Amino acid sequence: MSEPNRPLDPRVKIAWRVHLAAGAFTVIVLAAVAAGIAGVAGVGPMLVVPAFAAVAAVCVAWVVFAPEVSYRRWRWDVADEEIRLREGLFVVTQTVIPMVRVQHVDTSQGPVMRMLGLAAVDISTAARKHSIPALSDEHAAELRDRIATLARVTDDGGL
Amino acid sequence: MTAGCDVTDSSLARTHPLGVAVGTVRIALQLVWVLFALVVFSAGGDLFAGLAISGVILLGLTGAAGLSWVNWYHFRFGVTGSDLVIVSGVLVKKRRVIPVSRVQGVDIRADLVSRILGLADVVVQTAGGGEAEARIPSIPLARAEQLRAELLHRDRAAEAAMRDEAPGTDGLDPTMRMSDMRGLVGGESQGVVVPTFEYVMPLPMLVLAGVTSNALVAAGVAIVAFGFEALELMGRSVTDVPVDGLDVAPLTAVAGGALALAVLAIATIVVVSRDYGFTARRAGSRLETEAGLLERRMTGLPVARIQAVRVEQSALRRVLGLASVHVDTAGFGGETDEQGVPIAPALLPLVRASEVRPLLHRLLPEAAEFATERPAPRRALRYYVLLPTLTAAAVVGTAGALAASAALELIPESWVTIAIPGLLAALLLVVCGATAASRVLRWRHAGFGADDRALVITSGALGLRRVRLPRSRIQAVSVRQSFFQRRAGLATLTATTVLGSAASDHRVEHIDASDAARIAEWYSPSSPGGSADAASPPSGSAEAVSP
Numbered sequence: 239m240s241e242p243n244r245p246l247d248p249r250v251k252i253a254w255r256v257h258l259a260a261g262a263f264t265v266i267v268l269a270a271v272a273a274g275i276a277g278v279a280g281v282g283p284m285l286v287v288p289a290f291a292a293v294a295a296v297c298v299a300w301v302v303f304a305p306e307v308s309y310r311r312w313r314w315d316v317a318d319e320e321i322r323l324r325e326g327l328f329v330v331t332q333t334v335i336p337m338v339r340v341q342h343v344d345t346s347q348g349p350v351m352r353m354l355g356l357a358a359v360d361i362s363t364a365a366r367k368h369s370i371p372a373l374s375d376e377h378a379a380e381l382r383d384r385i386a387t388l389a390r391v392t393d394d395g396g397l
Numbered sequence: 398m399t400a401g402c403d404v405t406d407s408s409l410a411r412t413h414p415l416g417v418a419v420g421t422v423r424i425a426l427q428l429v430w431v432l433f434a435l436v437v438f439s440a441g442g443d444l445f446a447g448l449a450i451s452g453v454i455l456l457g458l459t460g461a462a463g464l465s466w467v468n469w470y471h472f473r474f475g476v477t478g479s480d481l482v483i484v485s486g487v488l489v490k491k492r493r494v495i496p497v498s499r500v501q502g503v504d505i506r507a508d509l510v511s512r513i514l515g516l517a518d519v520v521v522q523t524a525g526g527g528e529a530e531a532r533i534p535s536i537p538l539a540r541a542e543q544l545r546a547e548l549l550h551r552d553r554a555a556e557a558a559m560r561d562e563a564p565g566t567d568g569l570d571p572t573m574r575m576s577d578m579r580g581l582v583g584g585e586s587q588g589v590v591v592p593t594f595e596y597v598m599p600l601p602m603l604v605l606a607g608v609t610s611n612a613l614v615a616a617g618v619a620i621v622a623f624g625f626e627a628l629e630l631m632g633r634s635v636t637d638v639p640v641d642g643l644d645v646a647p648l649t650a651v652a653g654g655a656l657a658l659a660v661l662a663i664a665t666i667v668v669v670s671r672d673y674g675f676t677a678r679r680a681g682s683r684l685e686t687e688a689g690l691l692e693r694r695m696t697g698l699p700v701a702r703i704q705a706v707r708v709e710q711s712a713l714r715r716v717l718g719l720a721s722v723h724v725d726t727a728g729f730g731g732e733t734d735e736q737g738v739p740i741a742p743a744l745l746p747l748v749r750a751s752e753v754r755p756l757l758h759r760l761l762p763e764a765a766e767f768a769t770e771r772p773a774p775r776r777a778l779r780y781y782v783l784l785p786t787l788t789a790a791a792v793v794g795t796a797g798a799l800a801a802s803a804a805l806e807l808i809p810e811s812w813v814t815i816a817i818p819g820l821l822a823a824l825l826l827v828v829c830g831a832t833a834a835s836r837v838l839r840w841r842h843a844g845f846g847a848d849d850r851a852l853v854i855t856s857g858a859l860g861l862r863r864v865r866l867p868r869s870r871i872q873a874v875s876v877r878q879s880f881f882q883r884r885a886g887l888a889t890l891t892a893t894t895v896l897g898s899a900a901s902d903h904r905v906e907h908i909d910a911s912d913a914a915r916i917a918e919w920y921s922p923s924s925p926g927g928s929a930d931a932a933s934p935p936s937g938s939a940e941a942v943s944p
Contacts, residue, residue: 317923318923319921319922319923320921320922320923326877328879328880329877329878329879329880330877330878330879330883331875331876331877331878332875332876332877332917333873333874333875333876334873334874334875334917334920334921335872335873336920336921336922337922338922339871339872339873363872363873363893364727364872364895365872365873365893365894365895365899365900365901366872366873366893366900368873
């Protein structure tokens with residue numbers, strides 16, 4: 239199976255880390271509160287401190303490594319007739335989207351992505367939306383227009 | 398008529414005046430419960446109560462008649478130029494313009510009152526979200542069929558202009574074929590052109606469909622449960638208040654049995670009357686179905702809009718060698734049931750499994766051939782069984798252990814300490830056994846295959862479901878591999894199609910990774926064999942995928 243081979247913009251790792259850090263921060267705060275309650279309730283510090291440390295360590299490790307792995311896994315390719323995507327951390331998914339099935343293409347960016355000068359290319363079929371999550375602004379716009387042009391093909395028939 | 402949107406409303410027509418009567422009856426039927434309640438609550442009253450009730454009824458009827466007259470008065474419709482225009486609304490005027498080229502389907506529906514009066518509703522389906530259905534109520538049947546022909550004919554002309562391929566249109570005008578609405582009145586035939594094939598479901602099959610329907614099985618289970626409950630209640634009341642020389646239990650059982658039979662019979666009748674006289678016919682590029690005893694429904698479906706064909710067998714129907722055939726379509730906005738789930742029209746509500754293929758050959762030859770399938774490999778069995786069983790065991794074990802420890806603290810008696818671990822073990826065994834057994838069945842039934850036109854995926858544990866997805870209607874294909882699957886060279890294949898306006902995923906788990914990749918290549922337009930040119934299929938497709 240021909241594998242897609244174009245990577246995302248490496249700055250996406252920063253964007254993902256910002257998002258993940260927000261979540262991780264919440265989890266750590268909740269863990270701290272839980273640890274505090276456990277301490278008051280009389281659970282020994284020998285139990286509470288390592289448990290809290292473990293939760294915090296997992297969170298930090300997740301923020302540090304998950305974007306790295308995800309970035310390395312992410313590959314995409316846009317050929318004349320089809321789009322291929324490969325993504326996933328533990329479960330790797332490869333998707334084929336024929337150009338004739340593309341209904342419309344958008345680019346989108348959140349505040350973090352905008353600051354980094356990144357944009358996502360969202361590819362909609364009649365069924366659902368697929369996304370190339372981060373390319374540089376210009377590249378994303380250019381790709382969007384290219385897909386839009388390529389997708390302007392008539393239907394290839396029915397049943 | 399005149400082109401553009403400057404069309405004056407004078408070119409539009411009202412619906413049939415008798416529509417007022419139909420509307421009145423419909424509103425009145427909705428109010429009937431209120432009236433019933435009124436009568437019941439003031440039962441045995443005097444003259445004044447009777448007068449008051451009559452007054453209320455009269456007022457209600459007048460109101461209903463007035464309301465439907467106002468609705469009728471302000472409703473106009475017509476085909477002007479290339480648009481269907483519908484003007485409605487009393488306070489807020491609403492003008493709906495539907496380009497005829499956007500009309501996806503036109504149904505004719507008639508409930509009992511309409512049929513007595515020789516009227517029918519026309520429901521126009523359009524592509525796209527929002528208000529995807531427009532209803533023109535109560536016009537004469539002949540006019541309804543004329544309108545339907547008009548709308549569909551233009552639609553078909555546009556279709557034909559887009560591509561000159563129209564399978565099986567040998568001189569017939571399929572859209573002219575209208576149902577004769579075999580009703581109480583019976584519409585006169587409209588210069589009918591005979592369709593290429595027609596299947597009428599025999600009555601015994603209808604009854605069988607009712608008896609084996611899921612709703613009925615559920616009802617049966619509920620009744621049995623209710624019966625037990627009732628027995629228990631009765632039993633208690635008997636022990637509490639002894640009745641002299643009267644054994645209540647058998648009586649209750651008989652009564653319960655009778656009740657159960659009655660409910661089953663009613664449920665069967667409901668199902669049978671819904672599908673009564675079910676007819677599926679093929680007319681050129683359209684499939685038409687028609688059914689119903691009291692309310693007759695006709696649905697036309699362009700074959701080109703079919704996204705998937707499903708052959709389904711519930712556990713019970715599998716044992717009896719029966720199957721149902723459904724077609725998934727895109728874009729039918731309005732057709733949903735009470736829960737908002739889009740109704741997938743059954744092409745064949747129930748047929749013998751052996752008849753599915755011959756019937757499909759006549760009704761839907763484009764989708765009659767199902768590719769040879771290949772099963773999931775042997776080594777996939779443990780991937781099917783292990784993880785779900787362990788998960789079920791962990792969930793049940795944890796919950797059970799928590800409950801058990803709570804129970805032990807509450808009732809610290811010796812028999813409890815002995816009984817609970819035993820119960821817990823038995824529960825675990827049952828849950829794990831059931832999970833494992835169903836997963837083994839899923840592994841055994843899993844199948845997939847592709848020929849030059851379509852992908853076929855089979856799944857199911859006790860029941861079976863086989864779905865045929867034409868390549869040109871699959872929106873995307875994905876191949877997923879978890880860490881464990883990668884090590885075992887297995888993969889999960891997902892083909893996504895459209896159902897209504899949402900995505901519908903068809904999945905086969907844990908198949909050989911190279912097979913999954915082959916299907917992805919088969920789907921890919923850029924791969925050498927699987928180009929969009931379906932006329933030159935890779936001879937390998939079917940063979941390569943079959944064992």
